[in-house]
Amino acid sequence: MPDTEFLALIHGEIDGELDARQRADLARRLLSDPEARALREELQSLCSALDAVRDVEPPTSLSTKILNALPRPAERPARAPWAAPRWRYAALVAGLCAGGAVVFETLQGPGPAITEVAGTMAASRATATLDSVRLSEGPVTGRVSLYRDAAGIGVAFELAAEHPVDALITGAGPPRRVPDVGRTAGPAGAAAEVPLTFWAADQRVVTVTLLMAGRPVGSAMLHVPADP
Amino acid sequence: MREDDDSTLVRRCLEGHRNAFEQLVQRYQKPVFNVAWRTLHDRQDAMDVAQTTFLKAFEHLSSYDASYRFYSWIYRIAVNESLNALSARRSSAPINDQEPDEAPGPDRQLEGEQTGRAIEEGLMRISPELRTVVILRHFMHLSYEDMADILALPAKTVKSRLYSARQALREHLLQHEMV
Secondary structure: OOOHHHHHHHHHHHOOOOOHHHHHHHHHHHHOOHHHHHHHHHHHHHHHHHHOOOOOOOOOOHHHHHHHHOOOOOOEEOOHHHHOHHHHHHHHHHHHHHHHHHHHHHHHOOOOOHHHHHOOOOOOOOEEEEEEEEEOOOOEEEEEEEEEEOOEEEEEEEEEEOOOEEEEEEOOOOOEEEOOOEEOOOOOOOOEEEEOOOOOOOOOEEEEEEEEOOEEEEEEEEEOOOOO | OHHHHHHHHHHHHHOOOHHHHHHHHHHHHHHHHHHHHHHHOOHHHHHHHHHHHHHHHHHOHHHOOOOOOHHHHHHHHHHHHHHHHHHHHHHHOOHHHOOOOOOOOHHHHHHOOHHHHHHHHHHHHOOHHHHHHHHHHHHOOOOHHHHHHHHOOOHHHHHHHHHHHHHHHHHHHHHOOOO
16 A cells, blocks of 8 residues: 555645646656556546536525525514604604594494405515514514505505404504404414505505404504605 | 625625525525535435525625635535534434435436445445545535635645545445446
C-alpha cells in the first residue's frame, strides 16, 4: 500500500491540483510501483463514477411547501390601535356608535346569513389586505381583516369560537349585523368575507364588534392606510 | 454573475420583497434537496430538511454576511440540518435499520446501474462526516475552499476526509467487483 504522501499525490492528481514537479514525482513513483498504479486506476474509476451520479429532482410540491411555511408579515396585536393617543377619541366615538348599534340590532334581530351577504366573494380574485387585527384571547380567536379587491372594500373573518358569533360593523354606512361569522368547531377556517357596499372614498376607519348571544366579546378597529 | 444576482435577491428580501426569497427558493431547492437526500437517503426526510433549511435561511437572513457566497451559506445550513436529522434518526432507530428509502426517485430509475446502486450503498455505510465531503465534492462539485467554508474546517482536514471517504468507497466497490 502506498504511503500517505504518495496517496495524497494520487488524490491530488484526480482533483487536478498537482503542479509540474508533483506530477513528475507521481509519474516516477508509479513506474516503480504496480500496486500503486492499480490503486490509482481504481480511484480514478471511482471518482468518474461519483461525478457521473445524476442529481435527484425534488418533488414538485417542495417549493410550495417551503413558501407556505414562511412566516407571514407581523400582525399588530388586537389592542394596539387603541393605545395610540391619536386614535383614542376615534375609538371612543366608534365605541359609542357600536354600543348604540348593538342595542339597535339586538332589538332588530339577526340579518341575512353570512353566505347571503358574502355572495361569491370566495371566488378567485386579486385581494390586498389593508389591515388585520388578531384576536388571541377571549371566547373568540382568529383574525379580522380589512381587504380591498376589484369590487371594493370588505371585511374578512377567520374566527373560531365555542358558540355562534355575530359581527356588528359600524362606521361604513348604516350599522350592519352579520350573523355567524365564527367557526364553532376546530380551528379558524377559511375567511368569511363581507363587502362594505356603503364605503365612502375618504373613509379611513371601520369598527367590528363581535357578539356572542347578543353580548360584545371582542372588537377590532380596522384602518385604511393613507395614500402615499 | 450568479453571486451578484444572489446578493441582489438577499438585499431585496431584507427590504421586505418576499418574491425575492421565492426566487432564491427556486434557485436552490434542487441542490439543497440533493444534499439532504444524499445524506439521509429518505425522500420525506429530505423534504423536511430542505424546508427547515429555507425557513432558517429566511429567519436569519439579516445575519448573512454578504462577503461570503450565498450558496456556501445555505449549503452549510443544509449540511447541518441533514446531519441533525440523521442524528435524530439514529437516536430513535438502530443503525442496522437504516435501510435506504425504497421508494425510487427519478434519479434511481435513470441511474439504474449496478455501479450507481453500489455507490449509494457504499455512501450509506461510511460515516456521515465522510459522506458529507463526498456529497459536496462529487455531487455538488464544490472546490476545497467552498467545502472548507461550509464545513468550518481547514482545507487540509477536508482533503484528508475526502481521501478517506474515497478509500472506503473503493473498498466497498471492490467487494462488489465494481472497480
